[in-house]
Amino acid sequence: MFTYETADQKEVRRFRIAQFNGRMATVAAGEATVTGFVRSVLEQESSMPPRWTITIIPNVPKDELKPLRPSSRARPFAEDYF
Helix, strand or coil: EEEEEEHHHHHHHHHHHHHHCCCCCCCCCCEEEEEEEEEEEEEECCCCEEEEEEEEEEEECCCCCCCCCCCCCCCCHHHEEE
């Protein structure tokens, strides 16, 4: 899990919407970029200005799909024209 802390209300709103809709969210913090599902958005009530802690479950990138067999170079159904 990846924990991210922010004070930006627009960013928090984006994460809450992603969590509610079950969509993935992307966070760019420094050099790290994490994409995954938002697990929780918690407000730290004792801090001033308000801050939020966001927990994201990273999603492993999918491997590139490889064709099962090579495709033919001839046009499909070319014999129908003769």
